[in-house]
Amino acid sequence: MNVPSNLKYTKSDEWFDPANGAAGITDYAQSQLSDIVFIEILVDEGEDVEVGKAIASVESVKASAEIYAPAAGKVSAVNKGLSDKPETLNSDPFGEGWMIKIEGGSAGEVMDAAAYEKYCEGRSH
Amino acid sequence: MTYIPISPNERDAMLKTVGVKSLDDLFDAVPKKHRFPKLDLPPALTEMEAAAHLADMASSNENVREHLISFLGAGAYNHYVPSVVDHMLRRGEFYTAYTPYQPEISQGTLQAIFEYQSLMTNLTGMDVSNASHYDGATATAEAVNLAYAQFRGKRKKIVISPTVHPQYREVIRTYTQAMGLETAGDDPNADLEAGPEALTSLIDESTMLVIVQYPDFFGRIHDYTKLIEDAHAKGSLVCIVANPTALLMLKTPGDMGADIVVGEAQPFGIPLWYGGPYLGFFTTKKSYVHKMAGRLVGETIDNRGQRSYVLTLTSREQHIKRERATSNICTNQGLLALAAAVYMSTLGKTGLEQVANLCYQKAHYAAGELSKIEGFGLCFMEPFFHEFVLCTPRPAGEVNQYLLDNGILGGYDLGRDYPALQNHILVAVTEMNSKDEIDTLVEVLKEM
Numbered sequence: 001m002n003v004p005s006n007l008k009y010t011k012s013d014e015w016f017d018p019a020n021g022a023a024g025i026t027d028y029a030q031s032q033l034s035d036i037v038f039i040e041i042l043v044d045e046g047e048d049v050e051v052g053k054a055i056a057s058v059e060s061v062k063a064s065a066e067i068y069a070p071a072a073g074k075v076s077a078v079n080k081g082l083s084d085k086p087e088t089l090n091s092d093p094f095g096e097g098w099m100i101k102i103e104g105g106s107a108g109e110v111m112d113a114a115a116y117e118k119y120c121e122g123r124s125h
Numbered sequence: 126m127t128y129i130p131i132s133p134n135e136r137d138a139m140l141k142t143v144g145v146k147s148l149d150d151l152f153d154a155v156p157k158k159h160r161f162p163k164l165d166l167p168p169a170l171t172e173m174e175a176a177a178h179l180a181d182m183a184s185s186n187e188n189v190r191e192h193l194i195s196f197l198g199a200g201a202y203n204h205y206v207p208s209v210v211d212h213m214l215r216r217g218e219f220y221t222a223y224t225p226y227q228p229e230i231s232q233g234t235l236q237a238i239f240e241y242q243s244l245m246t247n248l249t250g251m252d253v254s255n256a257s258h259y260d261g262a263t264a265t266a267e268a269v270n271l272a273y274a275q276f277r278g279k280r281k282k283i284v285i286s287p288t289v290h291p292q293y294r295e296v297i298r299t300y301t302q303a304m305g306l307e308t309a310g311d312d313p314n315a316d317l318e319a320g321p322e323a324l325t326s327l328i329d330e331s332t333m334l335v336i337v338q339y340p341d342f343f344g345r346i347h348d349y350t351k352l353i354e355d356a357h358a359k360g361s362l363v364c365i366v367a368n369p370t371a372l373l374m375l376k377t378p379g380d381m382g383a384d385i386v387v388g389e390a391q392p393f394g395i396p397l398w399y400g401g402p403y404l405g406f407f408t409t410k411k412s413y414v415h416k417m418a419g420r421l422v423g424e425t426i427d428n429r430g431q432r433s434y435v436l437t438l439t440s441r442e443q444h445i446k447r448e449r450a451t452s453n454i455c456t457n458q459g460l461l462a463l464a465a466a467v468y469m470s471t472l473g474k475t476g477l478e479q480v481a482n483l484c485y486q487k488a489h490y491a492a493g494e495l496s497k498i499e500g501f502g503l504c505f506m507e508p509f510f511h512e513f514v515l516c517t518p519r520p521a522g523e524v525n526q527y528l529l530d531n532g533i534l535g536g537y538d539l540g541r542d543y544p545a546l547q548n549h550i551l552v553a554v555t556e557m558n559s560k561d562e563i564d565t566l567v568e569v570l571k572e573m
Contacts, residue, residue: 037438062445
C-alpha cells in the first residue's frame with residue numbers, strides 16, 4: 001500500500017496535499033473499490049467547499065462511493081480529464097488521479113501518513 | 126427454484142432461539158381478543174357456487190371487448206393484443222421470475238429486457254432505455270429527477286407545456302413537491318391554440334428541463350425541433366412524452382434533438398385493465414445514462430466466448446447502492462416490458478406501421494364525418510394522429526351519457542381539466558374501431 005508521507009489523510013480515505021491544495025482518494029480506497037468505471041466531480045471551479053461536503057461520486061464494478069472534501073476553501077481547479085479515464089484513479093491515485101484543488105484550504109480532521117497507515121491496517125483485520 | 130418449507134424441527138429451533146416454548150407463546154403479546162376474532166363472513170360456498178357468484182359479479186362490468194364501442198383514449202388506448210403476448214407472459218420462467226440479479230440463472234429474463242430496451246431505443250431514436258417504470262406519468266417525473274441530478278440542483282425551473290397530460294403534470298407535482306422547484310407554463314388557462322414556440326419565452330438560464338407531449342394531450346402533432354434548439358441554447362434539457370404507436374409514423378423525438386423520451390407503453394400489448402398496471406418507458410442519450418433511474422441490461426460475452434446478458438452499470442442496484450438505489454422502480458414492470466417486447470417483435474416493423482396507419486386513417490375518417498354533424502366541429506386545425514378534440518353543442522357529460530345509453534363509450538370530457546374547453550371531448554380512434562362503429566357513432570350523435 002502506497003501512503004506518501006507528504007500528504008494528509010481522512011478517516012473516509014481522502015488525501016489532501018497541504019502544499020498545493022490537491023485532493024483525491026487513497027491507494028487503500030482505490031484497491032477496496034476495485035475497478036473504477038465512473039467518476040463524477042460534483043463541484044465546479046470557484047465554488048466554496050466545506051469539510052465533509054461531497055465533492056465527487058465514484059463507481060466501481062462492485063460499489064459506489066461518495067468522496068468528501070478533506071479541507072475547506074475555494075475550488076481552484078477540477079481534474080476534468082478524469083471522467084474520460086476513471087481508471088486513472090486505480091493506476092495513479094496520488095498523481096494523475098487528483099480530483100480537485102482547494103485554495104486557501106484549511107484541512108479538517110486529518111491524519112499524517114504513519115497514523116493513516118496504522119488506521120488502514122487496523123481495518124483490514 | 127426449490128420451495129423450501131419449514132419443518133417442525135426448524136420451527137422449534139427458531140422458537141428456542143427467541144426463548145419461547147410454542148407458537149402460542151410467541152403471539153402472547155397480542156391481546157387474546159384480537160388473536161382469533163370472529164369474522165363476519167357469510168356461510169362457506171362450494172367452489173362451484175363461488176365461481177358462479179364471481180362470474181355473476183363480473184358480468185355486471187361492461188368492457189370494450191364485449192359490450193361497448195370505445196372512443197375513449199386520453200393516455201390509455203384500446204389496441205388489439207395478439208394472443209401470443211399472453212401466452213408468452215404466462216410461461217412460468219417469466220411469470221415467476223423476480224429481480225434478475227444473477228446472470229447465471231436469469232439469462233431468459235435478462236435477454237427479454239435487453240430486447241425490450243433495444244426496441245424502445247430504435248422506436249424513440251435515443252441511445253439507451255431502462256427496463257421500465259410504473260407508468261408513463263412516473264417516467265415523466267423521473268425525467269425531472271434526471272435533469273435535477275444533471276445540474277446538481279443548480280437549476281430549479283421546469284417548463285411544462287399545458288398540453289402535457291393533466292394527470293402526468295399532477296404526478297410530476299406530487300413527485301417533486303419537496304424539491305423546491307419552480308414550474309412555468311403549466312397553466313390550464315393558457316392559450317391552448319398557441320404552438321410550442323409559446324414556451325420559448327419561459328425558458329431561461331435557470332431552466333433545467335422543458336417537458337412537451339407528442340402528439341400532445343389534444344392529439345396534435347408538433348415538430349419540436351425549433352423549441353429544442355432554443356432550450357439547448359439556454360442550456361436546458363428537453364423531455365418529450367411520446368405515444369409509442371404514433372412514433373411508427375412520425376419523425377422520432379431523437380431526430381428532433383430531444384434529450385429524454387418517456388411515455389406510456391400500454392398501447393404495446395397491454396390491455397386497458399382499469400388503468401393499470403401499465404408500463405412507463407424511459408429512454409435518453411448515452412451521456413445521461415448515469416443519471417437515469419432504473420435498471421439496465423447489457424450484452425456481453427462470457428468466459429467461454431458465448432453471448433450473454435448481464436445487469437450493467439450496476440451501481441443503481443439495491444445490492445450496491447442500498448437506500449440510494451434506483452433499480453427498484455423497474456422490478457415489477459418487467460413482465461409488462463416483456464409484453465411490449467413480444468408485441469413489437471410479433472408485429473414487426475411493417476405490422477406496427479400498419480397499426481399506426483390504421484389508427485391514423487380511421488381517426489381522420491371519423492373526424493371528417495363527425496365534423497359534418499350540425500353543432501359539432503373540430504376544435505383545432507393542426508395535424509393530428511389518432512385523437513382529436515370535438516366541440517359539442519351540449520355539455521360533454523350529457524353527450525357521453527347519451528352515447529353510453531347507446532352502447533358507446535364516448536370521449537374524454539376536457540372541461541374537467543381545461544376551463545376553456547367546456548363542451549369539448551377528446552375522441553380517440555384505433556385500429557379496433559371498424560368503419561361500422563364509426564358510422565354508428567356518427568348516426569347516434571346525429572339523432573341526439
